[in-house]
Amino acid sequence: MKEGWLRRRILWYLRRDHVNRMKQARTGECARCGRCCHGCPAFKKSEKTCRVYSIRPNICRNFPLTPDDIEDMGTCGFSFEDLALSGGNPSE
Numbered sequence: 001m002k003e004g005w006l007r008r009r010i011l012w013y014l015r016r017d018h019v020n021r022m023k024q025a026r027t028g029e030c031a032r033c034g035r036c037c038h039g040c041p042a043f044k045k046s047e048k049t050c051r052v053y054s055i056r057p058n059i060c061r062n063f064p065l066t067p068d069d070i071e072d073m074g075t076c077g078f079s080f081e082d083l084a085l086s087g088g089n090p091s092e
Protein backbone atom coordinates (compact mmCIF):
# COMPACT_ATOMS: atom_id res chain seq x y z
CA MET A 1 0.00 0.00 0.00
CA LYS A 2 1.36 3.41 -0.92
CA GLU A 3 2.45 5.53 2.02
CA GLY A 4 -0.42 7.55 3.42
CA TRP A 5 -3.09 5.79 1.34
CA LEU A 6 -5.42 5.23 4.29
CA ARG A 7 -4.73 8.67 5.84
CA ARG A 8 -5.63 10.36 2.54
CA ARG A 9 -8.91 8.43 2.27
CA ILE A 10 -9.87 9.33 5.82
CA LEU A 11 -9.10 13.00 5.16
CA TRP A 12 -10.82 12.98 1.78
CA TYR A 13 -14.04 11.35 2.94
CA LEU A 14 -14.28 12.52 6.55
CA ARG A 15 -12.30 15.79 6.74
CA ARG A 16 -13.10 17.49 3.44
CA ASP A 17 -13.32 20.86 5.17
CA HIS A 18 -9.72 20.51 6.27
CA VAL A 19 -8.63 19.33 2.82
CA ASN A 20 -10.27 22.39 1.26
CA ARG A 21 -8.49 24.71 3.70
CA MET A 22 -5.17 23.06 3.00
CA LYS A 23 -5.72 23.45 -0.73
CA GLN A 24 -5.69 27.22 -0.29
CA ALA A 25 -2.18 26.94 1.16
CA ARG A 26 -0.87 24.68 -1.61
CA THR A 27 1.46 26.17 -4.19
CA GLY A 28 3.52 24.88 -7.08
CA GLU A 29 2.66 22.43 -9.80
CA CYS A 30 2.97 18.76 -10.58
CA ALA A 31 6.45 17.85 -11.77
CA ARG A 32 5.09 14.58 -13.22
CA CYS A 33 7.54 12.46 -11.26
CA GLY A 34 4.90 9.76 -10.78
CA ARG A 35 5.83 9.07 -7.14
CA CYS A 36 2.27 9.43 -5.88
CA CYS A 37 1.06 6.90 -8.47
CA HIS A 38 3.45 4.04 -7.69
CA GLY A 39 1.46 0.93 -6.88
CA CYS A 40 -1.67 2.07 -8.70
CA PRO A 41 -2.79 -0.38 -11.42
CA ALA A 42 -3.55 2.58 -13.70
CA PHE A 43 0.03 3.85 -13.55
CA LYS A 44 2.17 3.11 -16.60
CA LYS A 45 5.65 2.94 -15.09
CA SER A 46 7.64 3.02 -18.33
CA GLU A 47 6.14 6.35 -19.36
CA LYS A 48 5.25 7.67 -15.90
CA THR A 49 1.72 8.30 -17.08
CA CYS A 50 -1.78 7.55 -15.88
CA ARG A 51 -3.85 5.31 -18.13
CA VAL A 52 -7.03 7.00 -16.96
CA TYR A 53 -5.68 10.54 -16.68
CA SER A 54 -8.71 12.31 -18.16
CA ILE A 55 -11.07 10.51 -15.78
CA ARG A 56 -8.74 10.08 -12.78
CA PRO A 57 -10.44 10.32 -9.38
CA ASN A 58 -10.69 13.69 -7.67
CA ILE A 59 -8.50 12.48 -4.82
CA CYS A 60 -5.72 12.08 -7.42
CA ARG A 61 -6.39 15.51 -8.91
CA ASN A 62 -5.99 17.04 -5.45
CA PHE A 63 -2.75 15.32 -4.41
CA PRO A 64 -0.99 16.32 -2.16
CA LEU A 65 -3.78 16.87 0.35
CA THR A 66 -1.48 17.84 3.22
CA PRO A 67 2.25 18.31 3.92
CA ASP A 68 2.29 14.71 5.20
CA ASP A 69 1.73 13.56 1.63
CA ILE A 70 4.82 15.43 0.44
CA GLU A 71 6.82 13.98 3.30
CA ASP A 72 5.68 10.50 2.31
CA MET A 73 6.85 11.06 -1.28
CA GLY A 74 10.18 12.60 -0.30
CA THR A 75 9.69 15.36 -2.84
CA CYS A 76 6.89 16.82 -4.94
CA GLY A 77 6.37 19.81 -7.22
CA PHE A 78 3.83 21.17 -4.75
CA SER A 79 4.44 22.66 -1.33
CA PHE A 80 2.41 24.17 1.50
CA GLU A 81 3.77 27.57 2.33
CA ASP A 82 1.25 29.30 4.55
CA LEU A 83 0.14 26.90 7.24
CA ALA A 84 -1.19 29.79 9.34
CA LEU A 85 -3.90 30.15 6.70
CA SER A 86 -4.72 26.46 6.64
CA GLY A 87 -4.61 25.66 10.31
CA GLY A 88 -1.81 23.14 9.93
CA ASN A 89 -1.96 19.37 9.90
CA PRO A 90 -4.91 17.66 11.57
CA SER A 91 -2.50 15.34 13.32
CA GLU A 92 -0.74 18.21 15.08
Ligand code: SF4
Binds near residue numbers: 035
Ligand atom coordinates in the same frame (compact mmCIF):
# COMPACT_ATOMS: atom_id res chain seq x y z
S1 SF4 B 1 4.44 13.35 -6.27
FE1 SF4 B 1 3.85 15.49 -6.71
S2 SF4 B 1 5.10 16.09 -8.51
FE2 SF4 B 1 5.12 13.84 -8.37
S3 SF4 B 1 3.44 13.16 -9.73
FE3 SF4 B 1 2.62 13.32 -7.62
S4 SF4 B 1 1.74 15.39 -7.48
FE4 SF4 B 1 3.12 15.36 -9.26
Ligand code: SF4
Binds near residue numbers: 040
Ligand atom coordinates in the same frame (compact mmCIF):
# COMPACT_ATOMS: atom_id res chain seq x y z
S1 SF4 C 1 -3.46 9.68 -11.16
FE1 SF4 C 1 -3.91 7.77 -12.24
S2 SF4 C 1 -2.09 6.46 -11.95
FE2 SF4 C 1 -2.02 8.09 -10.41
S3 SF4 C 1 -2.96 7.20 -8.57
FE3 SF4 C 1 -4.57 8.32 -9.72
S4 SF4 C 1 -5.51 6.78 -11.04
FE4 SF4 C 1 -3.55 5.94 -10.34
